[in-house]
Amino acid sequence: MADPLQLAILPGDGIGLEITQPSVDLVQKALMACGEPEAYMVWLEAGANAYVKLGEALPQATIDGCRAADAILLAAMGDPDIRYPDGTEIIAQIDLRFELDLYAGVRPARSVAGVAGPLADPRANALDFVVIRESTEGLFASLGKGMREEGEARDTQVITRKGTQRVCDFAFRLAQQRKAQGKRGQVMSVDKANVFVSMAFWRDVFDDVASRHPDIEKRHGYVDAIAMEMVRRPWEFDVMVTENMYGDILSDLAAGLIGGLGMAPSADIGDDHAVFQPCHGSAPDIAGTGKANPTAMFLSAAMMLEWLAQEKGVEAYAQAGKLMTDAIDDAFRDGTLVSTERGGDAGVEAITQAVNAALDRRIG
Numbered sequence: 438m439a440d441p442l443q444l445a446i447l448p449g450d451g452i453g454l455e456i457t458q459p460s461v462d463l464v465q466k467a468l469m470a471c472g473e474p475e476a477y478m479v480w481l482e483a484g485a486n487a488y489v490k491l492g493e494a495l496p497q498a499t500i501d502g503c504r505a506a507d508a509i510l511l512a513a514m515g516d517p518d519i520r521y522p523d524g525t526e527i528i529a530q531i532d533l534r535f536e537l538d539l540y541a542g543v544r545p546a547r548s549v550a551g552v553a554g555p556l557a558d559p560r561a562n563a564l565d566f567v568v569i570r571e572s573t574e575g576l577f578a579s580l581g582k583g584m585r586e587e588g589e590a591r592d593t594q595v596i597t598r599k600g601t602q603r604v605c606d607f608a609f610r611l612a613q614q615r616k617a618q619g620k621r622g623q624v625m626s627v628d629k630a631n632v633f634v635s636m637a638f639w640r641d642v643f644d645d646v647a648s649r650h651p652d653i654e655k656r657h658g659y660v661d662a663i664a665m666e667m668v669r670r671p672w673e674f675d676v677m678v679t680e681n682m683y684g685d686i687l688s689d690l691a692a693g694l695i696g697g698l699g700m701a702p703s704a705d706i707g708d709d710h711a712v713f714q715p716c717h718g719s720a721p722d723i724a725g726t727g728k729a730n731p732t733a734m735f736l737s738a739a740m741m742l743e744w745l746a747q748e749k750g751v752e753a754y755a756q757a758g759k760l761m762t763d764a765i766d767d768a769f770r771d772g773t774l775v776s777t778e779r780g781g782d783a784g785v786e787a788i789t790q791a792v793n794a795a796l797d798r799r800i801g
């Protein structure tokens with residue numbers, strides 16, 4: 438039995454406040470079922486609510502708490518009605534990515550059994566690919582530095598060798614791990630190397646990294662063509678790696694293919710820290726109604742346990758993560774549990790109950 442994990446919990450805003458506790462409860466139950474002690478949960482404030490209450494969206498105490506934790510579980514942040522004096526929205530989750538240098542945005546698109554995507558081809562209901570989004574530079578490097586003048590505005594894209602190398606390396610290592618599990622073993626650079634100097638540079642760095650991973654198949658694609666292929670033949674992808682903005686867009690497209698944002702988990706991983714959070718935002722339009730689908734948050738928590746297993750070399754964490762993922766699949770498998778975003782009536786409570794019941798059945 439390992440020492441108890443210390444997890445930073447950031448519920449944030451909107452539906453984040455509704456989906457966090459059920460996720461924490463599931464993590465504790467899964468850990469204990471695998472013979473591990475309950476984790477020590479450190480609840481921290483950040484986001485729009487924190488800004489109103491404390492005058493800061495990402496207080497230093499929260500950053501310190503995140504740095505001290507073994508992993509960080511974040512729900513959702515932001516509220517269009519609460520803004521900085523310059524009118525911009527609060528995006529503390531992105532500030533945290535820069536603060537902790539979380540350069541690899543991992544956005545898996547894995548179909549959950551019983552949750553059909555929008556495509557007719559049955560192969561589109563058994564998807565398993567990952568979009569890796571570079572998360573510290575690209576067009577987002579311009580955050581807070583954009584220039585606006587009379588009749589003109591500019592944001593600048595920044596692509597560095599260091600930033601590209603490390604995220605491409607991450608993608609190839611992930612493809613290796615996946616290949617060992619029987620998956621394709623392929624990485625595709627998604628770029629626009631035919632048009633932008635910054636993207637041609639990205640592709641050169643990608644090729645350089647690829648040459649050090651000869652066991653993994655290398656592919657290139659232009660972002661516009663790949664957006665179309667993701668809709669036409671999404672089952673052909675394995676690992677895709679791309680710059681920040683393209684990744685932002687393509688990961689939402691990927692979420693759409695597996696049943697919507699409520700089903701799409703994600704992780705932002707750096708060399709020293711990692712944040713796990715659903716792909717969706719705070720969904721202010723449904724906050725407080727109980728309609729939110731907590732599955733993406735549950736799956737993100739499961740990813741967290743799997744990452745912790747690798748980091749700490751504790752196999753029981755991977756078992757706990759798999760137990761959660763399997764329970765989610767069990768809950769949806771017969772197709773009767775349909776979330777509100779997909780036209781059903783299951784919200785936080787019904788989905789939480791169904792996943793807990795499935796987990797209890799697996800624990801026996």
Ligand code: ATP
Binds near residue numbers: 716721723
């Ligand atoms: P952000 O920019 O912070 O990612 P956003 O404005 O793009 O946020 P979301 O907050 O993710 O958007 O919401 C987009 C739409 O998806 C909204 O209509 C919202 O209600 C819906 N949605 C998002 N997450 C969920 C969820 N977990 N369950 C149900 N519906 C959701």
